[in-house]
Amino acid sequence: MRILVLSKSVPDLVEELALDEDSGELLHDDMTYVPSEWDDHALEEALLLKDEVGAEVTVLAVDTGDVDNMLFTALAKGADHAVKLTGDFDLATSNRKRAQAIANYLRDNPFDLVLSGVQAIDDIDGQIPAMVAGLLEWPHASVVTEVSIQGDQIHFRQEYGGGLQAELAAQTPLVLGIQAARKPPRYASVAKVRQMMKSSTVDEVDASADAVPELEIRRFFKPVAAGHAEMIEGEPDEVADRIITILKERKLVRG
Amino acid sequence: MALRYVLMAATVVLFVVAGAIFVGRFWTIYQVMKKSRSTIRTDQIGKRLISTIEQVFAHKRMLKVRYSGVLHLFIFSGFVVLLIDVVGSIGQIFSPGFSIGPILGMIVDIWVGLVLIGVAMAVYQRAVIKPERYHGSDETDGYIILSMITCIVIGIVVHESFYPYAAGPIFGIKSVALSPMEFLAYGLSRIWLSLGWTGPTAASIGYVVGYTMDILMIWVFLAYLPYSKHLHVFLAVPNIFVRKMSPHGELVVPPVPEEGIAIRSFRDLSWKDVLDLYTCTECGRCQAVCPAHAAGQPLSPKMVILELREALKKELSGEPPIPLAGGVVTQEELWACTTCGACMEACPVFIEHVPKIVGMRAALLEDGEIDKTAQKVLVGWDRQGNSFGQPLKKRPGWTKGLEVPIKDARKEPVDWLWFVGDFASYDPRIQDLTRIVARLLQRADVDFGILYEGESNSGNDALRIGEFGLFEALAQKNLEKLQEAEYNMIFTTDPHSLNALKNEYGKYGFHRPVKHYTEAFLDLIDQGKFQLKPLGIRATYHDPCYLGRWNRIFDAPRELMKRVGVDLVEMPRHGENSFCCGAGGGRIWMEEVGIKERPADQRIREALTLEGVTHFVVACPKDVAMFSAAVASTGNEGRLKVVDMAELLAEAAGLGVPDTLVVAR
Numbered sequence: 062m063r064i065l066v067l068s069k070s071v072p073d074l075v076e077e078l079a080l081d082e083d084s085g086e087l088l089h090d091d092m093t094y095v096p097s098e099w100d101d102h103a104l105e106e107a108l109l110l111k112d113e114v115g116a117e118v119t120v121l122a123v124d125t126g127d128v129d130n131m132l133f134t135a136l137a138k139g140a141d142h143a144v145k146l147t148g149d150f151d152l153a154t155s156n157r158k159r160a161q162a163i164a165n166y167l168r169d170n171p172f173d174l175v176l177s178g179v180q181a182i183d184d185i186d187g188q189i190p191a192m193v194a195g196l197l198e199w200p201h202a203s204v205v206t207e208v209s210i211q212g213d214q215i216h217f218r219q220e221y222g223g224g225l226q227a228e229l230a231a232q233t234p235l236v237l238g239i240q241a242a243r244k245p246p247r248y249a250s251v252a253k254v255r256q257m258m259k260s261s262t263v264d265e266v267d268a269s270a271d272a273v274p275e276l277e278i279r280r281f282f283k284p285v286a287a288g289h290a291e292m293i294e295g296e297p298d299e300v301a302d303r304i305i306t307i308l309k310e311r312k313l314v315r316g
Numbered sequence: 317m318a319l320r321y322v323l324m325a326a327t328v329v330l331f332v333v334a335g336a337i338f339v340g341r342f343w344t345i346y347q348v349m350k351k352s353r354s355t356i357r358t359d360q361i362g363k364r365l366i367s368t369i370e371q372v373f374a375h376k377r378m379l380k381v382r383y384s385g386v387l388h389l390f391i392f393s394g395f396v397v398l399l400i401d402v403v404g405s406i407g408q409i410f411s412p413g414f415s416i417g418p419i420l421g422m423i424v425d426i427w428v429g430l431v432l433i434g435v436a437m438a439v440y441q442r443a444v445i446k447p448e449r450y451h452g453s454d455e456t457d458g459y460i461i462l463s464m465i466t467c468i469v470i471g472i473v474v475h476e477s478f479y480p481y482a483a484g485p486i487f488g489i490k491s492v493a494l495s496p497m498e499f500l501a502y503g504l505s506r507i508w509l510s511l512g513w514t515g516p517t518a519a520s521i522g523y524v525v526g527y528t529m530d531i532l533m534i535w536v537f538l539a540y541l542p543y544s545k546h547l548h549v550f551l552a553v554p555n556i557f558v559r560k561m562s563p564h565g566e567l568v569v570p571p572v573p574e575e576g577i578a579i580r581s582f583r584d585l586s587w588k589d590v591l592d593l594y595t596c597t598e599c600g601r602c603q604a605v606c607p608a609h610a611a612g613q614p615l616s617p618k619m620v621i622l623e624l625r626e627a628l629k630k631e632l633s634g635e636p637p638i639p640l641a642g643g644v645v646t647q648e649e650l651w652a653c654t655t656c657g658a659c660m661e662a663c664p665v666f667i668e669h670v671p672k673i674v675g676m677r678a679a680l681l682e683d684g685e686i687d688k689t690a691q692k693v694l695v696g697w698d699r700q701g702n703s704f705g706q707p708l709k710k711r712p713g714w715t716k717g718l719e720v721p722i723k724d725a726r727k728e729p730v731d732w733l734w735f736v737g738d739f740a741s742y743d744p745r746i747q748d749l750t751r752i753v754a755r756l757l758q759r760a761d762v763d764f765g766i767l768y769e770g771e772s773n774s775g776n777d778a779l780r781i782g783e784f785g786l787f788e789a790l791a792q793k794n795l796e797k798l799q800e801a802e803y804n805m806i807f808t809t810d811p812h813s814l815n816a817l818k819n820e821y822g823k824y825g826f827h828r829p830v831k832h833y834t835e836a837f838l839d840l841i842d843q844g845k846f847q848l849k850p851l852g853i854r855a856t857y858h859d860p861c862y863l864g865r866w867n868r869i870f871d872a873p874r875e876l877m878k879r880v881g882v883d884l885v886e887m888p889r890h891g892e893n894s895f896c897c898g899a900g901g902g903r904i905w906m907e908e909v910g911i912k913e914r915p916a917d918q919r920i921r922e923a924l925t926l927e928g929v930t931h932f933v934v935a936c937p938k939d940v941a942m943f944s945a946a947v948a949s950t951g952n953e954g955r956l957k958v959v960d961m962a963e964l965l966a967e968a969a970g971l972g973v974p975d976t977l978v979v980a981r
Contacts, residue, residue, distance in 0.1 A: 075700060076707045095699060138684060247684025248691045251698065251785030252576045 062116040062210060062233075064107045066140065067163060067177035067189060069122060070094040070131055074182065085280025089152035096131045099178025105242035106208050107176050108139045114210050116174075117141050121166070123159045123268070125152050133257045137249040143261070146268035155275050156184060160192035162268040167197060172234065174215060179204050179238035186276045194236035202229060203238040319520055320486050323409050323527060330532055334539035341542035344632060345594055349587035355569075357558035357588055368557045377664040380893075381601060383441065390434030391465065395549065397427035398534070401472050405531050408479070412487035418495035421476075425500040428469045435466050449600025452619050457544050458598075464537050471529025477504035478526060481519030551595040552665045558588055559666035565819035565866040567655075567779055568671040577784045578682050579640055579675030582628055592667040593625040602659035602669060607896040608652040612912030615652035617659035617669040620645050624672070641679035648909070650677050651687060655780045655901030656861040661892050674901075677782030686781070687906040694783055697790060701772030703905065704742040712768045714740075714747040720758050723765030729802035730765035732757070732836070735817060737810030738773050739937035745944070746937045748974050752966045753809055753833060759971060760845035770797040774816035776862070781902035791816070795824055805829045807836040809962070811862035811936045812900075818867065832863055834935050834961055835872040841879050846969040850881025855931035855959075856923050857884060859894035860939055868892075873935050873961060880968035882933070885926045887919075895919050897942040904938060916946035923956060935961045 072078060072092045079091035107118045119142040120135040122128040132143035146162050167175065177190040194201030208217045214230045217237060221227070293300050308314045358364075370376045375392070379385035400416060401424050407414035416424075442450065442458060476498065483492045494502045508514055513522060541547055548555075570577050579585060602617035603609050609616045627644040631637050638644050650673055659669045680686065686694070693703045700708045714736075715722050725733050734757075740750040757764050775790035798806075806828055808814050818830045831839075840846065857877060863869045870891050877884050889895045898904075898915035908914070920943065923932050932947070934940055943958045966973050 073699065075696075075705055076709070093699070245688045245691070248681060248686050248694065249684065250678075250681050250783055251789055253682055253785070255785060256574075 062110070062114065062174065063172045064110065064116045064118045065167070065172040065175045066100070066104045066107045066118060066120045066135070067122075067175065067193070068100040068104065068120055068128075068131060068135065069097050069159070069178075069181055069189070070125070070128060071097045071182050080281055080283065082282070085282060087153070087281050094127070094152065096134070097178050097181040099180055099239065101178070101246040102242040103176040103178050103237075103239040104135055104138065104140065105244060105246040106239050108247070109243060110208060110210060111139065111141075116210070119144060119172070121146065121163065123150050123154065123162055124148070124265075125150050125154055129258075129263060130254070132263050133261070134249045134254050136257045136261055137253040138247055143263045145263050145265050147265050148267060148269040155273075156186050156189050157192060157273050157275050158270065160189050160196060161270045161273045163189070163193050164196035165270060166266060166268055167193070174208075174233055175199075175236040176208070176239055177236070179240050185278065188238060190236050190238040197234075197236075199234050199236050200231045201236045201238070202231070204240045205237045206240050207243055208237060208239070319524065320409060320412075323486075323524065327406060327409060327531060327535075330535040334535040337539040338542055345590070348582060348628065348632070349590045351583055352590050353584065353586045355586040355588050357560075360561050363561065364557050364559070367559065368553060371556050371664070371666075372553055375664075377662070380662070383437070383445075384599070387434040387437035387441070390430040391438070394427045394431035394434070394465075394469065397424055397431075398468070400424055402531065402534065405472070405475065405527065408487075409527075412483075412489050413492075415492075418497040421495060421498035421501070424472060425498050428473055428500055431465060431469045435462050438462055447600070447604070449604040449618075450598075451600070451603070452616060452622065453598035453600055454545060457546070460540075461544065461546050464533060464540070467529050468533050468537065471526050471531075471533060473500045473504060473526070475523050475526025475530055476501035477508060478519050478522035480505055481508065481514040482516075482523035485516035485520050486523060545596065545598045548595050548597040548665055551591060552597075555588075555591050555595040555665050555667070558591070560588075560668055563819040563822060564868065565815045565862070566822065567674060567820070569823060570784065576678060576682075577671075577675050577782070578678040579672060580679045581637060581640060582631065584640075584675065584679075585672070588668065589672055590628075592672075593621060593628060595665045596621045596625065596667055597665065598622065599664065601662040601664065602667070605658040605662045605893070605895075607654055607656060607658065607898055607915035607918075610895075610913075610918060611898065611915050613648070613652040613910050614646065615649045617673075620649060620669060620673060621667060639679075641676035642683075642685065645673075645676055647680060647685060650680060651906060652903075652910075653677075653901050654861070654896045654898055654903045654915070656896035657865045658861075658893070658896065661865055674780055674782050678784060679782075681782045689907060690781060690902050690905045693902070693905045694778065694781065694786060697773050697775075697778055698786055701790065701793065702738045702742055703773060703777075704738065706742050708769050711736075711741050711771060712766065713742075714750050715754070715766075717747075717751050718754055722754060723763075725765030725767055725801045725803060726770050726797065728765070731763035731804050732765075733798075733801060733803035733806045734764055734766045735774070735806055735808040735810070735813050736766055736771060737808060737813045737937065739941065740809050741771075743937065743941060746940055749937070749940065749960050749962055750809070752971070752973065753962045755971055756837065756846075756962060756966055756969065759969065760840045762840070762845075765801075765803070767797050767801065774810075774813040774820075776812040776816035776820065777900070777902050779816075779820065780900070787820070791821055791824060795821060795826055798826065798828070803828075805831060805836075807831045807833055809833045809935075809937060811860045811867070812938070815862045815866055832867075832869055832872065832935070834863075834876050835869065837961075837965055838872050838876050838879070841876070846965070848880055848968045849970060851964060851968050852881055852883075853931050854883045854885060854928045855933045856887050856926055856929050857890070857933045857935075858887070858897070858919065858923075858939060858943070859891060860934070860936035861894065861896050861900055863935060864894050865892055873933075876961060877933060877964065880964050882931075882964060885929050887922050887926065889922065895922065897939050897946075899938045899942050904942070914946065914949075916942045917950050919943070920946045920950050920952060920956065924952060930955075930957060932956050932958045933961060933964065934958060 073095040076093050079088035081088055110116045111118050118140045120132060120140040121144045122132055124145045124147045136143050146166055180188050191201055204219055205217045215235055216230050219227050293303050375385055375389050378388050400420050404416035480492050480494050483489050494505055496502045541549060568577055600618050606617050623644050653673045655670050657670055696703055696705045723730050739746050772790050772793045775787035779787035806817060814832050896915055940960055947953055947956055947958055963973055
């Protein structure tokens with residue numbers, strides 16, 4: 062079983078998003094990028110499968126700049142190979158273009174199972190796993206948990222509204238968008254990542270792709286506050302009175 | 317006469333056999349030590365010698381537990397006396413007429429008495445007092461050894477008491493008189509006389525029985541010891557001599573930096589770690605002081621050592637090795653440790669528990685196994701340099717509430733460089749305190765500055781979680797900034813940062829003066845920088861582990877409290893015996909699984925036993941958080957108030973203290 066895990070880096074939301082309010086452009090170079098949390102879960106699920114049945118795990122990233130650290134971290138966690146798709150890519154590259162490059166790579170390099178985070182926080186033009194599956198005309202499922210390999214079939218779960226769950230099966234090759242791994246993603250120690258940087262390599266594969274249909278982003282902007290909260294100040298009794306008045310005004314209490 | 321040759325032969329044969337077993341055992345241990353990691357333990361010879369003498373002959377640590385210490389001193393000193401007896405008794409056999417003389421004879425008899433008293437006390441302790449610290453120890457082994465010792469010392473007196481009557485039949489010398497100075501043997505010999513057991517046969521039997529109980533039992537003892545926990549008889553002294561010396565607060569120096577500190581197999585232990593395993597006497601003093609154990613968690617420092625020793629024995633007997641981290645010692649045990657160091661402080665033979673535990677944590681961590689909340693903290697340190705998951709930019713956010721801006725030590729030289737730390741910078745409950753410290757410094761006209769966004773977490777706790785690589789990365793970040801800045805002294809309110817700056821950064825060539833704020837403020841008071849009005853409150857003080865135990869700063873906080881007019885009442889556990897708040901070693905971020913009563917809650921209860929104490933004084937930002945929560949969760953908000961040293965000083969100096977923090981007047 063050969064598993065490919067797709068990973069991408071996204072802006073670290075701990076820091077503030079860098080936005081040029083005038084031009085409406087995101088200032089990608091002013092932001093810190095971290096591995097997408099969902100992709101971490103996809104990798105964990107793949108590594109659990111590897112622990113269980115001995116799959117070979119390859120982790121892939123589109124070279125949008127500094128992705129090496131992310132790939133070496135995946136190797137430190139236990140992935141067998143790391144691949145970087147090089148070409149005309151940067152942090153602003155659309156998911157559509159990334160999906161095209163990944164699909165092209167998958168045509169030349171056969172894998173049985175492709176796992177990816179179900180989404181990322183910057184999925185402006187749709188989710189990558191669905192697009193990859195569509196381009197390859199492979200079966201695909203989204204919001205997946207608990208993947209297992211049963212003979213020549215892949216079993217997995219999906220959860221729906223109303224608490225309904227389904228257990229599904231599919232033949233390989235298959236693309237799955239992982240919602241959450243069975244266990245929280247494992248930790249990669251700094252020393253181990255450093256050791257990987259010394260002892261292993263990231264395979265660079267040229268993935269220059271033809272033009273793809275894309276969305277045009279006209280502008281980014283922060284949500285405009287529609288109203289403000291009123292702070293009620295004063296002695297507790299006054300505050301209480303004021304609250305009662307408001308509740309009465311809005312007909313939220315009787316009497 | 318033939319009997320003498322039989323005794324001679326038995327003495328020699330048994331000695332050779334026992335000696336061979338003894339040497340064989342030590343050879344095995346030596347082989348394990350040889351394969352383990354190196355560590356330098358022969359520096360500071362003078363200090364080592366003095367410390368060894370203090371600990372061995374004056375029983376300094378042993379006497380911390382009075383009853384056990386006294387009984388051990390009796391038995392231990394008996395071993396010295398035993399040597400006199402061995403010379404005397406064997407001399408008697410091999411060279412008829414040989415005598416150690418009445419004075420040495422009397423000394424032997426006195427110590428026979430003392431040893432017997434010691435043994436009786438030990439039996440009473442094991443059978444009646446039953447201290448909890450013995451739980452998990454091999455008690456049978458304890459009784460076997462006590463029986464052997466009893467047998468030997470009784471044997472000493474018995475064969476000596478028959479000597480006057482057996483001298484003729486066995487040694488062919490005319491009757492010898494015992495000096496009444498050898499009072500025990502003399503008294504017994506009078507009894508034999510009255511019983512009429514002085515004939516050649518009776519006397520010979522009596523002598524042989526006594527000699528067998530004494531000398532032959534000593535050889536059996538010699539063969540048995542190396543396989544029992546009483547190996548400490550031989551290993552304690554060397555183990556104390558090769559103890560960890562300063563810098564005390566430095567956790568561990570990886571022998572080969574690239575190898576890291578992970579302990580997976582016995583080869584990853586240092587030779588001192590191996591020696592520790594065989595030196596442990598299972599006394600359980602470490603268990604008795606361990607906060608994790610007291611909280612009901614599955615950790616006992618003693619059991620960690622015993623589990624490792626047992627596993628090593630099995631491995632040496634040819635069984636397949638089991639991974640140490642998570643196998644021999646469970647994950648739950650390893651993550652429960654607060655690295656407070658109370659175990660190491662209590663150990664009479666200077667076993668180093670904490671570095672072993674952290675080393676095994678490092679192994680777990682390399683396999684990706686760690687508490688998930690703590691994992692987030694590690695990631696936060698790696699990405700933003702703080703444990704709060706907050707942007708780096710917000711690190712100096714607390715300075716916004718100040719009237720006078722603080723100098724940026726990255727841009728201009730300062731006299732004092734303030735290393736603020738994560739909690740003091742980010743925790744909203746503690747930021748008020750941080751601003752008080754700033755105002756105090758401003759009031760005292762100190763030329764000081766901070767590194768603003770240039771400061772990262774010191775890495776002290778990352779290292780103790782087992783993340784050596786992350787510690788190094790954080791240290792390098794800080795060192796880069798510290799090297800660029802110009803300053804005369806670093807000071808910090810955070811004992812954890814203090815420990816890293818003082819003891820852990822030394823391996824990267826950093827050796828600048830570092831002071832805790834209690835020390836620094838004491839200097840300022842002595843220079844007359846504050847007009848102080850006595851507070852007149854009765855308080856107790858909690859020694860933070862990384863200030864007290866690991867850095868031996870006990871006096872400055874106490875002196876400071878005296879200067880601001882605080883009537884200090886000590887808790888039973890204070891100074892080097894302080895009881896951890898439960899936050900150290902990364903515990904503050906980990907889930908509280910299996911905790912029956914939090915260490916911080918226990919500590920508050922301890923403080924509440926002190927009469928008239930209204931304030932609980934701390935000198936560590938983490939302690940402010942831990943103990944405020946503990947006072948609230950134990951429902952003692954009305955009775956005890958947690959205050960930081962800086963608040964006391966600010967109040968005494970007449971500085972406005974925010975209402976939320978104000979010391980009760």
